[in-house]
Amino acid sequence: MEFKFSEKEEKLRGDIRKFAEEELPPDWIGLGLAEESRDEDWEYTMSIAKKLSLRGWLTMAWPREYGGMGASPWEQLVYSEEVGYWGIPGSMMGVSGVAWVGPSLILFGSEDQKRKYLPLIASGEPDGVWCSGYSEPDAGSDFANIQCRAVKEGDEYVINGQKIWTSCAHRARWCWLAARTNFNAAKKHHGISLFIVDMKSPGITVNPLVSYAGHHIFNEVFFDEVRVPASNLVGEEGRGWYQLMQSLAYERGGTAPIGIGGFKRLLDELIGYVKETQHGGKALSQNPVIRQKLADRAIELETLRMFACETTWKMSQGIIVVYEPSRDKAFGSQASERLAITGTEILGAYSQVDPNSRWARIKGSIQNMYLLFPGISIAAGTDDIERNIIGQFRLGLPRSY
Amino acid sequence: MMDFGLSEGQEMLRVSAADFLGKECPKSKVRELEEDDRGYDPGLWAKMAGEMGWMGLVLPEKYGGADGDFMDLAILLEVMGRNIVPGPFFSTVVLCALPILEYGTDEQKGSFIPKVASGEQVWSLALTEPSVAYKASAIELRASLEQEGYLLTGTKFLVPYAHAADYLLVVARTSEATEGVSIFLVNGKSPGIKVEVIPTMARDKMCELTFDKVIVSKDSILGKVGQGWDIVNFILQGASVLKCAEVLGSCEAVMEMTNTYIKERVQFDRPIGSFQTLQHRMVDRFIDVEGLRYLVYEAAWEISTGSTSDLHISMAKAKANEVYQRTCIDCIKNYGAIGFTADQDIGLYYRRVKAAEFFLGDTDFHRERVAVGLGL
Numbered sequence: 001m002e003f004k005f006s007e008k009e010e011k012l013r014g015d016i017r018k019f020a021e022e023e024l025p026p027d028w029i030g031l032g033l034a035e036e037s038r039d040e041d042w043e044y045t046m047s048i049a050k051k052l053s054l055r056g057w058l059t060m061a062w063p064r065e066y067g068g069m070g071a072s073p074w075e076q077l078v079y080s081e082e083v084g085y086w087g088i089p090g091s092m093m094g095v096s097g098v099a100w101v102g103p104s105l106i107l108f109g110s111e112d113q114k115r116k117y118l119p120l121i122a123s124g125e126p127d128g129v130w131c132s133g134y135s136e137p138d139a140g141s142d143f144a145n146i147q148c149r150a151v152k153e154g155d156e157y158v159i160n161g162q163k164i165w166t167s168c169a170h171r172a173r174w175c176w177l178a179a180r181t182n183f184n185a186a187k188k189h190h191g192i193s194l195f196i197v198d199m200k201s202p203g204i205t206v207n208p209l210v211s212y213a214g215h216h217i218f219n220e221v222f223f224d225e226v227r228v229p230a231s232n233l234v235g236e237e238g239r240g241w242y243q244l245m246q247s248l249a250y251e252r253g254g255t256a257p258i259g260i261g262g263f264k265r266l267l268d269e270l271i272g273y274v275k276e277t278q279h280g281g282k283a284l285s286q287n288p289v290i291r292q293k294l295a296d297r298a299i300e301l302e303t304l305r306m307f308a309c310e311t312t313w314k315m316s317q318g319i320i321v322v323y324e325p326s327r328d329k330a331f332g333s334q335a336s337e338r339l340a341i342t343g344t345e346i347l348g349a350y351s352q353v354d355p356n357s358r359w360a361r362i363k364g365s366i367q368n369m370y371l372l373f374p375g376i377s378i379a380a381g382t383d384d385i386e387r388n389i390i391g392q393f394r395l396g397l398p399r400s401y
Numbered sequence: 402m403m404d405f406g407l408s409e410g411q412e413m414l415r416v417s418a419a420d421f422l423g424k425e426c427p428k429s430k431v432r433e434l435e436e437d438d439r440g441y442d443p444g445l446w447a448k449m450a451g452e453m454g455w456m457g458l459v460l461p462e463k464y465g466g467a468d469g470d471f472m473d474l475a476i477l478l479e480v481m482g483r484n485i486v487p488g489p490f491f492s493t494v495v496l497c498a499l500p501i502l503e504y505g506t507d508e509q510k511g512s513f514i515p516k517v518a519s520g521e522q523v524w525s526l527a528l529t530e531p532s533v534a535y536k537a538s539a540i541e542l543r544a545s546l547e548q549e550g551y552l553l554t555g556t557k558f559l560v561p562y563a564h565a566a567d568y569l570l571v572v573a574r575t576s577e578a579t580e581g582v583s584i585f586l587v588n589g590k591s592p593g594i595k596v597e598v599i600p601t602m603a604r605d606k607m608c609e610l611t612f613d614k615v616i617v618s619k620d621s622i623l624g625k626v627g628q629g630w631d632i633v634n635f636i637l638q639g640a641s642v643l644k645c646a647e648v649l650g651s652c653e654a655v656m657e658m659t660n661t662y663i664k665e666r667v668q669f670d671r672p673i674g675s676f677q678t679l680q681h682r683m684v685d686r687f688i689d690v691e692g693l694r695y696l697v698y699e700a701a702w703e704i705s706t707g708s709t710s711d712l713h714i715s716m717a718k719a720k721a722n723e724v725y726q727r728t729c730i731d732c733i734k735n736y737g738a739i740g741f742t743a744d745q746d747i748g749l750y751y752r753r754v755k756a757a758e759f760f761l762g763d764t765d766f767h768r769e770r771v772a773v774g775l776g777l
Contacts, residue, residue: 001404001406001407001408001411001472001698001702002402002403002404002702003403003699003702003703004402004403005402005403006402074402074403271775271776274777275776275777285777291768291769291772291777292765292768292769292772294772294775294777295719295768295769295771295772295775296719296768298716298771298774298775299696299716299719299720299768299771302696302699302713302716303692303696303720306692306695306696306699307691307692307695309403309405309695310405310695313403313404313405313406314405317406327687327688327691330684330688331688384677384681387677387680387681387684387685388677388680390684390687390688391677391680391681391683391684394687395660395674395680395683395684395687396660396664397660397663397664397672397674397675397680397683398664398671398672398674398675399675400671400675400676400677400680
């Protein structure tokens with residue numbers, strides 16, 4: 001056993017801090033998870049993505065021939081933590097491409113697909129931005145119930161159907177699409193295939209879905225007789241479900257360290273706030289209730305860090321992770337919920353104030369977290385779906401649905 | 402480099418400990434010893450010391466030990482926690498031998514450590530008093546310097562296995578200053594010591610010890626006069642983590658027995674483990690126990706490599722206190738009425754929750770230490 005990062009990883013941590021100091025505005029705290037919402041924020045996000053790409057960091061863990069640096073999983077972990085801590089935008093370019101399309105293509109894409117799409121993502125250019133066509137109105141937690149169909153006609157597939165909750169579809173050049181190719185399969189998770197779809201194709205309509213926080217993150221996407229070259233099928237026809245499960249593990253596992261970095265930042269901001277803020281002639285930090293709550297949040301943070309490290313360690317040993325990303329995600333979203341609530345309790349009535357007001361505290365980041373955490377607990381598999389996965393695949397308990 | 406794997410030696414230790422205790426300390430023995438006046442089995446104790454070499458596991462070779470490291474002890478205590486082995490192992494090795502090794506004179510080490518390693522002596526730490534407060538100012542038992550030596554007068558409370566102890570480490574007040582506390586090595590059978598076993602829900606032989614002008618020689622001090630509270634803090638560091646390791650093992654055992662039961666028990670024509678109310682409760686506790694495991698391993702590894710972190714130690718203890726209780730309560734709920742019976746093992750674990758929780762600092766105490774570690 002060993003619980004220490006190597007010097008190489010600590011040096012990288014320092015380099016990223018330096019990048020944040022040099023490239024981001026003073027006191028920058030990040031755009032939360034709403035980088036793609038407003039045009040000016042998106043433009044800024046992509047300008048930073050380009051800078052990350054030029055440093056080789058954007059896709060550091062990918063093989064060199066596809067635009068990566070061949071970095072270790074540990075370097076990737078440290079990088080992601082720091083990105084989250086400093087709120088460096090653009091590290092995911094709308095999430096899908098960097099976090100799981102690339103890693104999935106490396107695993108089961110054709111050589112032509114790898115050569116075409118991986119360097120595009122690694123370049124940090126708008127043509128490397130992806131969305132994921134997963135959920136449908138009747139395929140949410142029951143994800144295998146996908147109805148969007150892809151029918152082969154000659155050397156093309158013709159796609160018809162609807163996707164929903166599609167993050168970043170309004171910014172994306174490509175869609176990583178799950179569609180049904182076989183309607184007669186014995187089980188509904190058989191007969192699903194994965195496709196690469198150009199979002200500029202005729203027949204695609206994107207409608208915004210605005211969150212209660214006022215952010216335009218996800219969309220409805222309609223496919224009407226959209227024609228896709230057969231060479232855009234990823235992996236084997238009908239094996240899409242198994243490839244998707246791998247992609248989802250990347251999604252849950254790969255985005256976790258960014259969340260952990262963001263968690264640590266908010267906790268540090270709250271610690272600074274209670275030390276500086278006086279109440280009744282005494283610093284808030286002297287209040288035992290506040291001390292106990294912040295201690296609990298710090299224990300949760302350390303637990304999250306250990307989970308992410310354990311998952312990374314298993315992957316670095318070539319162990320196929322099954323329940324671990326679900327564990328990390330389920331605990332992470334519960335911890336985020338508690339941090340957001342503790343934050344609002346510490347800020348008190350100030351937590352209602354919008355980030356752009358001169359009355360905002362900690363740049364409105366607590367309000368942002370409070371508005372976002374219910375979404376975090378739903379995205380990429382709800383907490384309850386994660387519990388089902390752990391119950392079945394780790395505890396070996398029978399399923400009842 | 403981060404590494405979550407056990408070394409070959411650690412894995413061997415874990416497996417051999419599990420095999421040994423599976424055979425030698427079944428739950429029937431645990432139940433039997435709960436009713437036994439001594440509270441432990443001298444035959445098992447001798448095998449643990451001799452055949453298994455556990456008393457000397459982390460003691461130096463020159464004193465008859467095996468020169469293992471702190472991580473080895475954590476791994477062993479995790480297995481002992483799974484099996485809730487009754488006896489004064491923790492008090493002898495963890496609470497007494499380790500501080501003697503750290504602060505004792507060569508003479509003290511030479512005369513006592515080999516006898517701990519061989520299993521010849523049982524020790525305990527007399528720290529807590531009826532105030533049950535965990536701070537230097539709460540130490541009221543007085544040690545006054547007279548011509549014949551120190552005279553110890555006062556009361557200690559919840560001293561584990563004191564009734565069986567050949568020797569005691571006694572934390573006593575030697576001056577009026579808040580931290581004017583010193584630790585004495587005292588023969589457990591000295592005239593003036595009265596022992597009474599307190600009935601507790603864990604039936605774990607916690608004792609009241611009364612000292613009435615007990616004479617202790619001047620050279621029976623551990624470390625220096627007035628250094629007692631530093632030594633208590635040293636004990637707190639290692640013993641908290643090892644108590645957490647024990648708790649981790651107990652939680653694992655509770656999870657496994659409950660998981661097995663809810664797969665087998667059928668209601669509404671299907672195993673009750675298929676119902677999400679039970680399944681998700683199980684999963685939440687599983688995540689808790691996983692989290693506890695890595696906090697304990699991290700803190701133990703840091704002690705093992707000389708990079709002790711009070712922050713991580715207190716994080717682990719606060720978490721262990723909460724997780725052990727929650728795991729037992731939720732698992733009893735998952736069992737249903739049968740979990741409430743004496744026939745099932747889960748009650749044995751539930752009755753031990755408070756002993757672990759209030760030993761070496763309760764949850765608020767450790768959260769406060771975490772707050773200090775955060776710079777608050």
